[in-house]
Amino acid sequence: MSDLAALSAIGQNSSWTAHLQDLLQASQQVGGMPQAVIPAKVLQVAPTGETQLPIGSLPGAQPASGVTAPASGNRTGFAEVLGGLVSGVDQKQKHSMEMARQVMTGESDSLHASMLAMQESSVAFTLMVEVRNKLMEAYQELMRVTV
Amino acid sequence: MNLIPGLEFAADGMTAEKIRLEVVAQNLANAYTTRGPDGQPYQRQVVSFEAALLRAGTFSDGLRQVGGRAPMTVQVAGIQSDTSPGQVVYNPGHPDADEAGMVRMPNVNPIFEMVDMMTASRSYEANLAVAKVGRQMASKTLEIGRF
Amino acid sequence: MIEGLFELTNYQTAKKLMDLAELQQRIAASNIANVNTPGFTRLKVAPTFEAELRQAVGAGDIGAIKQLQPRVEEDHFSPSVRPDGNNVSLDRELTSLSENAIKHEYLIRVLNGQYSSLRHAITGQAR
Numbered sequence: 001m002s003d004l005a006a007l008s009a010i011g012q013n014s015s016w017t018a019h020l021q022d023l024l025q026a027s028q029q030v031g032g033m034p035q036a037v038i039p040a041k042v043l044q045v046a047p048t049g050e051t052q053l054p055i056g057s058l059p060g061a062q063p064a065s066g067v068t069a070p071a072s073g074n075r076t077g078f079a080e081v082l083g084g085l086v087s088g089v090d091q092k093q094k095h096s097m098e099m100a101r102q103v104m105t106g107e108s109d110s111l112h113a114s115m116l117a118m119q120e121s122s123v124a125f126t127l128m129v130e131v132r133n134k135l136m137e138a139y140q141e142l143m144r145v146t147v
Numbered sequence: 148m149n150l151i152p153g154l155e156f157a158a159d160g161m162t163a164e165k166i167r168l169e170v171v172a173q174n175l176a177n178a179y180t181t182r183g184p185d186g187q188p189y190q191r192q193v194v195s196f197e198a199a200l201l202r203a204g205t206f207s208d209g210l211r212q213v214g215g216r217a218p219m220t221v222q223v224a225g226i227q228s229d230t231s232p233g234q235v236v237y238n239p240g241h242p243d244a245d246e247a248g249m250v251r252m253p254n255v256n257p258i259f260e261m262v263d264m265m266t267a268s269r270s271y272e273a274n275l276a277v278a279k280v281g282r283q284m285a286s287k288t289l290e291i292g293r294f
Numbered sequence: 295m296i297e298g299l300f301e302l303t304n305y306q307t308a309k310k311l312m313d314l315a316e317l318q319q320r321i322a323a324s325n326i327a328n329v330n331t332p333g334f335t336r337l338k339v340a341p342t343f344e345a346e347l348r349q350a351v352g353a354g355d356i357g358a359i360k361q362l363q364p365r366v367e368e369d370h371f372s373p374s375v376r377p378d379g380n381n382v383s384l385d386r387e388l389t390s391l392s393e394n395a396i397k398h399e400y401l402i403r404v405l406n407g408q409y410s411s412l413r414h415a416i417t418g419q420a421r
Contacts, residue, residue, distance in 0.1 A: 081295070088296025109149045112312050115291040119409050122292070124296045127416050152316050153323025160327030167330075196331040215340070215366035218324030221331055270329050273384055277323045280395045284319060287399050294410045 089128045092121035153281040159220040160274035167194045167267040178255040181243040189253040190228040197224040306359045308404045315398040322391045333379035340365040
């Protein structure tokens with residue numbers, strides 16, 4: 001068991017939470033864009049790749065009229081982050097499906113690779129759904145702000 | 148398609164040891180056969196094993212070894228006769244005694260055969276253990292993600 | 295961002311060690327099947343793998359961990375050599391077989407724990 005001694009402490013829940021908080025914070029940075037622009041940016045998100053993910057059809061979203069594009073050249077808006085999220089999840093899903101296909105057709109005999117890929121894609125998908133939920137909450141909260 | 152790791156090696160090992168056991172049983176049964184179909188005393192049969200590569204190409208696709216040795220399976224190279232002469236005993240009343248009253252016995256030593264039998268049996272059980280452990284590993288692998 | 299989710303030393307190490315456990319099971323199976331093959335030299339995983347893994351983990355180099363590949367080589371230093379040249383010891387192989395199985399199961403628990411923690415951190419729900 002000597003090579004297992006290379007593993008550090010297992011119960012590092014705090015490191016996972018901190019890790020996720022960093023990731024989520026990075027996704028929530030809007031970098032000073034005007035509030036009215038946020039709904040438009042959210043609506044501009046289109047799913048990349050051939051996934052049929054619900055994130056493309058945010059319920060209750062209508063095009064707001066008279067909304068202008070963001071003034072600054074800020075690159076880290078919602079669209080890019082969500083796009084990156086969607087393509088990352090898409091990659092994981094594709095990898096997982098490819099591994100499952102290989103195991104089923106007999107090309108690969110690595111069961112654990114397929115199982116781990118399935119878990120990774122499931123976790124990634126969960127993350128994306130949570131991010132979407134948080135964004136929806138934020139959007140709805142903003143819409144409740146009476147002008 | 149070897150989803151259960153080590154199963155083909157275990158199966159080949161069990162087949163080979165089983166053949167050895169059968170040959171040992173045949174030797175023991177003929178330990179006193181002084182006249183066979185060819186008129187000669189029974190000659191002890193010996194099984195020879197050899198290491199061989201697995202027949203199908205898919206070995207551990209998830210893990211490509213960089214210029215290493217491939218694990219080998221075992222197969223029975225052949226069953227040869229042991230040509231060493233058997234004991235000659237003085238037994239003039241024996242139907243197969245020659246003019247001098249000497250009978251040539253088969254070159255089967257029951258003690259050696261019993262030792263072979265124990266070795267083959269122990270090896271068979273070891274291969275069985277390999278198959279069992281491999282199956283348990285695969286079964287546990289399927290529980291990844293089931294907390 | 296998704297890629298970053300799994301770039302943790304513990305997780306990648308556990309994945310790599312799981313590959314190793316499967317390989318060692320196959321090698322043990324091969325050795326045991328050939329316990330009575332004359333002249334057979336037992337196989338083992340090259341010890342450099344463990345050293346390199348330990349080093350990469352110590353340095354926190356996830357890319358290095360992911361790239362590590364174990365090598366299978368002949369073991370000429372096994373203490374029990376029989377007259378026909380076969381140096382497979384059935385007892386040692388069987389004990390390493392069961393130890394490897396426990397190791398494998400332990401890694402599964404480690405990975406499950408990490409997925410569970412991750413999901414907990416994401417959704418805020420215990421299960």
